[in-house]
Amino acid sequence: MISFLGEFEQLLLLAIIRCGDEAYGAALQRELEQVRRGVHLGAVYTTLLRLESKGLVASRVGDPTAERGGRRKKFYRILPAGSRQLERSLAALRTMTAGLPRPLEAP
């Protein structure tokens, strides 16, 4: 049970970092869309749930906004354990791509 991060989990963690304190479901979807077409919102939430149950991210429920409708947003932030795992995954790719000719360079 050598747990590891899937690719979508990696991208989602990165999206959380990039969104800062505006990291809720729909915003994360928009962020991911820049990089991958057709990201389903359900996929985002399912993955967030699993990341939270693994202790890699934490969430808090936001206050009601002045906007028309909608449930309260749930904001996510990455936890230290999440950063560590993410960095480990990226390091693996960096090692494996080191010395290879572009365009196969490391992230």
Place this chain on the structure above:
Amino acid sequence: MISFLGEFEQLLLLAIIRCGDEAYGAALQRELEQVRRGVHLGAVYTTLLRLESKGLVASRVGDPTAERGGRRKKFYRILPAGSRQLERSLAALRTMTAGLPRPLEAP
């Protein structure tokens, strides 16, 4: 149905590139071990099979060697479609990591 590469598939494709024309099961396992502990040989072969059925890699059976025992080795090489998919996955990570502090260390 827009199939994407899993993380292990990415690493395996990179290992195939790195091994050049010595890319057979056990050698790929050794290459992957540098980056991930406890890589099971079965995982390598299963993934190779699936990559081949997706048309991302091709294989050829090698000649008998002068070594003690063993079945003939099966050597793999990456196909253009494989390179393209791999590059696309890495590009996504590159985009998402752009502008972030390099060691994503725990706070």
Place this chain on the structure above:
DNA sequence: GTATTATCCCGACAATGTCGGAGTAATCAG
């Protein structure tokens, strides 16, 4: 021939990824 070795392959299960749609809580209009 039999023993020994290195390699490849299969089948079953676990974890991750995807999808559609139901459920919930907020504002707006009357």
Place this chain on the structure above:
DNA sequence: CTGATTACTCCGACATTGTCGGGATAATAC
């Protein structure tokens, strides 16, 4: 207040990818 409308979150089922153990195969050594 009530109902319509809206923006989100969540659930359940299935597809794909990852893991594991063990067995089959084919080569050399004796």
